[in-house]
Amino acid sequence: MKKNWFFETDNVVSDLRVGYRIKRKIFSKKTEFQQIDICQTDKFGKILFLDGLTQASERDEFIYHEMMTQVALMIHGSAKKILIIGGGDGGILREVLKHKIEEAYLVEIDNEVIEASQKYLSTISKNSFNDKRVKVYIENGFNFVKQYANYFDVILVDSSDPIGPAKELFSSQFYKNVFKALKKDGIAVFQSGLTILQKKELKSVYEKNKKIFPIVKVYYASVPTYLVGDLGLILASKKIDPTRISKKTLDKNYKKLNLGTKYYNPEIHFAAFVLPNYLKDALR
Ligand code: SAM
Numbered sequence: 001m002k003k004n005w006f007f008e009t010d011n012v013v014s015d016l017r018v019g020y021r022i023k024r025k026i027f028s029k030k031t032e033f034q035q036i037d038i039c040q041t042d043k044f045g046k047i048l049f050l051d052g053l054t055q056a057s058e059r060d061e062f063i064y065h066e067m068m069t070q071v072a073l074m075i076h077g078s079a080k081k082i083l084i085i086g087g088g089d090g091g092i093l094r095e096v097l098k099h100k101i102e103e104a105y106l107v108e109i110d111n112e113v114i115e116a117s118q119k120y121l122s123t124i125s126k127n128s129f130n131d132k133r134v135k136v137y138i139e140n141g142f143n144f145v146k147q148y149a150n151y152f153d154v155i156l157v158d159s160s161d162p163i164g165p166a167k168e169l170f171s172s173q174f175y176k177n178v179f180k181a182l183k184k185d186g187i188a189v190f191q192s193g194l195t196i197l198q199k200k201e202l203k204s205v206y207e208k209n210k211k212i213f214p215i216v217k218v219y220y221a222s223v224p225t226y227l228v229g230d231l232g233l234i235l236a237s238k239k240i241d242p243t244r245i246s247k248k249t250l251d252k253n254y255k256k257l258n259l260g261t262k263y264y265n266p267e268i269h270f271a272a273f274v275l276p277n278y279l280k281d282a283l284r
Contacts, residue, residue, distance in 0.1 A: 006039050009052030013197045013227055018054070020047060026120050033110040033165045038120045044225055046121055048089055050113070050160050056089045057225040058123050064191075064231060065091035065124075066264040067221040067272065072154045072187045072235060073099050074250060074269065075242045079153035081105075083181070085141030085169065087158035088113030090125025096156070097131050098259050104134050105152075107145075109165045111138045142168045148181035155181065155188040162201060170201070172208045175236070179212050185239040188213075195220055195230040199282050202232040206283055209236040217242055218283060219272040221263070232279075233272075243273045 007019040020041050027038040037049040045058025056064070069092050073079050080102040084092050088108040096104050106129075108114055114136065117125055129136060137144060141159070155178050159166040168174055178188050190209070193201035202218065209216045213236035222229045235242050250266040275283075 006037065006047075006049070007052075008049070008054060008227070013194070016197070016227065018227055020044065027116050029112060029116070031110055031112045034160070036110075036112060036116055038116060045123070047225065048113075048117065048121060051164055053161060054225050054227070055160065056091055056121070056124055058121070060224050061089070061091050061124055062261075063221050063263045064223045064226070065095050066261045067219070067233060067268075068092055068156055068158060068189055068191060069095035070259065070261060070264040071219065071233075071242055071269055071272065072156065072189050074253060074264075075237075075240050075245050076153055076185070076187055077253065079187075081152050083107065083145070083148075083152045083155045085145065085155070085157045085159060086166070087156070089117040089121055090114070090128045092156050092158045093128040093131075093134065094124070094126050097128055097133065099257065101133060104131070105137065106134060107137045107139060107141045109138070109140050114138075140165070140168075142171075142174055142177075145174070145177045145181050150180075150183055152181055153183055153186055155186070157188065157190045159191065161193065161198075170205060172211070175209050175212050178236075179238070182238055187235060187237045187240060187242075190234045190236070192218075192232045192234045194227055195232040195279055196228055198232075199279075202234070203282055205234050209234060213237060214239075215241050217273055218275060218279065220275075220279075221272060243270065 005019045006022045022039040034051045047057040048055045082104045084106045159169040162170040192205040215237040217235045
């Protein structure tokens with residue numbers, strides 16, 4: 001590695017590598033599941049890398065964490081029981097806890113991600129792990145979700161890419177188990193890769209869920225530190241269509257909840273589901 005640069009690995013998107021000029025490496029450890037690195041940068045604050053891939057940067061994590069969370073919770077409107085799979089940096093948890101929920105389960109396979117994030121990236125988790133509504137389980141989300149039926153209002157799958165421990169979180173069996181674990185008006189959201197460079201992954205998540213859920217929608221957010229920016233998210237719903245909620249209702253609820261979001265707002269909510277032709281064609 002060139003002095004004071006950290007280059008992403010190219011084991012997910014080959015032929016392209018992003019490098020960050022770093023001031024120093026704050027944490028680095030090979031755990032039972034993956035390599036964890038946390039680096040201090042000038043432009044993006046601290047960045048969490050897992051197996052050499054960017055997971056969250058202090059500069060733009062809010063975009064991803066708000067869009068992964070607020071779209072589903074705002075259309076559900078009265079979610080009480082939430083399951084987060086992955087999410088060890090605590091960003092999704094922080095967004096979930098802005099709502100009047102009863103229980104937030106966070107199932108993370110690698111406790112060392114939580115420990116390192118709490119210690120070095122507290123600006124992201126913002127003490128969320130200590131909220132009394134939170135229950136943390138250190139186990140494989142694939143096995144955890146199998147134990148539940150008709151229990152969760154919203155399930156957010158904030159997993160790393162389908163290499164290493166997250167591979168089985170991209171399987172049809174996993175999606176079927178998520179469907180079973182959701183209540184009759186339940187909603188699931190899956191981070192599904194880059195719309196340009198990981199179209200195959202996005203299409204695969206979409207098609208697998210189309211066979212299981214009645215409503216499956218792709219939406220996206222542009223996250224600068226996710227390789228070339230356009231991140232595809234997939235919302236799978238048993239009953240509620242995220243694009244059919246009335247704007248008036250969304251505006252009213254958004255104002256009432258005063259979420260303090262820096263990216264999500266009712267206009268972005270609808271705009272995120274408007275897809276460019278290359279994506280529509282890929283999903284057809
Ligand atoms: N925002 C990132 C992204 O979009 O790639 C994901 C961030 S979050 C840190 C990803 C987390 O998923 C990691 O902490 C990893 O340990 C966890 N993870 C991977 N596979 C898992 C599994 N099978 N069960 C539970 N957690 C898992």
